[in-house]
Amino acid sequence: MVTPARYWREIPQRYRLEAGKCTRCGKTYFPPRLVCACGAREFEIVRLKDEGTLQTFTVIRVAPSQFVDEAPYAIGIVELNDGVRLTAQVVDCDVEHLEIGQKVKVEFRRIQTVGEAGILCYGYKCVPV
Amino acid sequence: MVGIVGYGAYMPRNRIRVEEIAKVWGADAPSYKRGLMLEEKSVPSPDQDTITMSVEASKHALRRAGIDPQEIGAVYIGSESHPYAVKPSGTVVAEALGATPEVHTADFEFACKAGSEGMYVVLSQVEAGHISYGLAIGADTSQGAPGDALEYAASAGAAAFIFGKQNIVASVDLTYAFMTDTPDFWRREYQYYPRHASRFTGEPAYFKHITGCARGIMEKAQMKPEDFAYAIFHQPNGKFPMRVGKMLGFKREQIEPGWLVPKLGNTYSGSSPMGLTATLDIAVPGDKILMCSYGSGAGSDGFIFTVTDRIEEVRDMAPKTRVMLDSNKNYLEYGTYAKFRGKINKITE
Ligand SMILES: [Zn+2]
Numbered sequence: 422m423v424t425p426a427r428y429w430r431e432i433p434q435r436y437r438l439e440a441g442k443c444t445r446c447g448k449t450y451f452p453p454r455l456v457c458a459c460g461a462r463e464f465e466i467v468r469l470k471d472e473g474t475l476q477t478f479t480v481i482r483v484a485p486s487q488f489v490d491e492a493p494y495a496i497g498i499v500e501l502n503d504g505v506r507l508t509a510q511v512v513d514c515d516v517e518h519l520e521i522g523q524k525v526k527v528e529f530r531r532i533q534t535v536g537e538a539g540i541l542c543y544g545y546k547c548v549p550v
Numbered sequence: 551m552v553g554i555v556g557y558g559a560y561m562p563r564n565r566i567r568v569e570e571i572a573k574v575w576g577a578d579a580p581s582y583k584r585g586l587m588l589e590e591k592s593v594p595s596p597d598q599d600t601i602t603m604s605v606e607a608s609k610h611a612l613r614r615a616g617i618d619p620q621e622i623g624a625v626y627i628g629s630e631s632h633p634y635a636v637k638p639s640g641t642v643v644a645e646a647l648g649a650t651p652e653v654h655t656a657d658f659e660f661a662c663k664a665g666s667e668g669m670y671v672v673l674s675q676v677e678a679g680h681i682s683y684g685l686a687i688g689a690d691t692s693q694g695a696p697g698d699a700l701e702y703a704a705s706a707g708a709a710a711f712i713f714g715k716q717n718i719v720a721s722v723d724l725t726y727a728f729m730t731d732t733p734d735f736w737r738r739e740y741q742y743y744p745r746h747a748s749r750f751t752g753e754p755a756y757f758k759h760i761t762g763c764a765r766g767i768m769e770k771a772q773m774k775p776e777d778f779a780y781a782i783f784h785q786p787n788g789k790f791p792m793r794v795g796k797m798l799g800f801k802r803e804q805i806e807p808g809w810l811v812p813k814l815g816n817t818y819s820g821s822s823p824m825g826l827t828a829t830l831d832i833a834v835p836g837d838k839i840l841m842c843s844y845g846s847g848a849g850s851d852g853f854i855f856t857v858t859d860r861i862e863e864v865r866d867m868a869p870k871t872r873v874m875l876d877s878n879k880n881y882l883e884y885g886t887y888a889k890f891r892g893k894i895n896k897i898t899e
Contacts, residue, residue: 436646468648471609490889490896491596513563513595513880529605529646530597531633541633543601543642 423535428542435544438469438527440505451505471527472550473501480516487533495519499547501527513548524550552677553718553855554711555617556864558610559827559871560603561707561814563880564593566887568702574884575697582702587788591705591815593882596890600629600689601639603708603820605646608685610868611710612647614719615683619648622712623681624672625655628664628688628819630737630744632657643687654681661735662784663845664688665819669711670851673722676713683714690818695743696893703787705815709823719864720830720839720855726767728759729849736847746846752790755848760784760794763842763850771854775799779837782825784844785811807832813875826855828871833857 433439434452441453441464448457451469456462478497481488488494495511497519511519512530525547533542567590572579583589594603604627612619625644632639640655658664658671665688672684689708694700713722734755737744747755760783768774775781781800783791788811795805808825817824822843829839839855888894 432645436642437648512597529602530595531599531602532597541599541601543646546597 423533423540423542425540428540435532436529438471438507438545439466440469441465442467449503449505451507469505469507470502473499473525473527473547475511475519475521475523475525475547476500476506477521478511478519497547499525510546511548512546519549526550551718551721552673552713552715553721553858554830555683555714555717555719556611556613556615556712557710557719557827557830558607558612558614558868559707559709559824559874560606560610561592561817561824561874562594562598562603563878564595564882564890565590565879566593566882566884570882570884570887571702585789586699586702587792587812588702588815589812591703592707592817593887593890594691594706598706599633599691600627600631600708601633601642603691603706604639604643604687604689604710607689607708607710608643608647608687611685611712613868614864615712615714616717616864617683617712617714620652621683622647622649622653622685624675624684625649625653626658626668626672626684626686628658628660628666628668628686629690630659630661630664630818631691631693632659649685660849661846662786662816662818662821663843663849663851665709665823666841666843666851666853669713669823669853670725670727672713673725676715683712686711686713688819688821688823690820692816692818693743693891696888698743700744700746703811703816705817707814707817707820707824709820709827711823717860718858719860720833720857722853723856724767724771724854726763726770726852727849728763728766728852730759732759732846732848734846734848751846755846756784756786756790756844757794757797759848759850760842760844761797763852764798764840767840767842767852767854773838773854775804777838778804778840779833780804780807780829781840782808782822782829783842784822784850785809785825786816786821786844788812810871810875824871830857830861831865831870831872833861835859835861
């Protein structure tokens, strides 16, 4: 279960796609890292592009309990237009007709509702354009 | 001079037709379509709410404004469907846009008038010089009780406006408010669906307050209906805004560009503000626009805008409202719609 503290810590990535860009070699990490492959430890925060292309995906038909009402749904790997890849749910589409190469955009959506009385968790999902 | 610097709308892809709802309740679809002048309405996906649509509409407004979100000094969201009963919507939206932490946020509520209230207040903040830019949003994912007349209209959508003093696309020339205590529509604490006073929602409520507001602001501005290129009135159904426009002396052509309701439904706090976005999409420099919102309870906020040259530069920077309305639609059957809207729920162990 998502606790308010854990959810809150991930807000910069979940809400604004904040990535870490190495100030020495320019490599961008999402989520951000402490040390770059080049060994440098200095990063600048950048916001990723909100459009990209679906690289691959899988359809979840037997979902974990908190997502059972959403099945079947697609989880994809999307390459954003700045070259960074991320994993996201692909929504507002017919999963039987989804195709690799589909252009998508990132939208702000509700990711999870914690029970009847818990917090509402928001973040990014991808939708076909 | 103070005015709109950027504007944007957002609506979900899903739609349900009047026939599909009427079929379930044994109602006569043609008479609903004629009587209410409604064809279909938007329906949010299960992962969409007032907060998510506010973020998307605001992103469109930011693109047109061309400003750094850190320059936004206030974020006001008007809605009658804030996702939390206690916990602001504004903090999530401001955080998602990157406007925190130097920003004032507040959630407004006044039935369908909450969106224009945010516009009214943010405008004063900018005018007073307290902030450089302010964001006002009207958004709702409203619900009508199953089978109630409201179910044919209650839909989802959002409109966002960034106000400022520089690079204005439409100046605000005058504002006006007209309000009385009128119990035409309400929802009590812990009740899921709102109640309304049926026919009482017409003459003493909608028509009295919008005509009061429109006549008041035109008198103050010494303007007549023919001085305006366009007028937008709150759209609870297709019929009311056309009728109130006629009562006031406006022609159908002045109202039609912002008249989204036949295909969109009533987006409550988003209603007249979304009509304004569609009107700005087609307006030309120099056009005068009148907007009068309506919120049950009851009141109407009036605005007179003058479109500037900058409109031509910005309108293509984000999706146009009518393009979103007419393309990429996904029609739902009543069962899926009922599931999406939480009207039916699966048993949980
Ligand atoms: Zn590096």
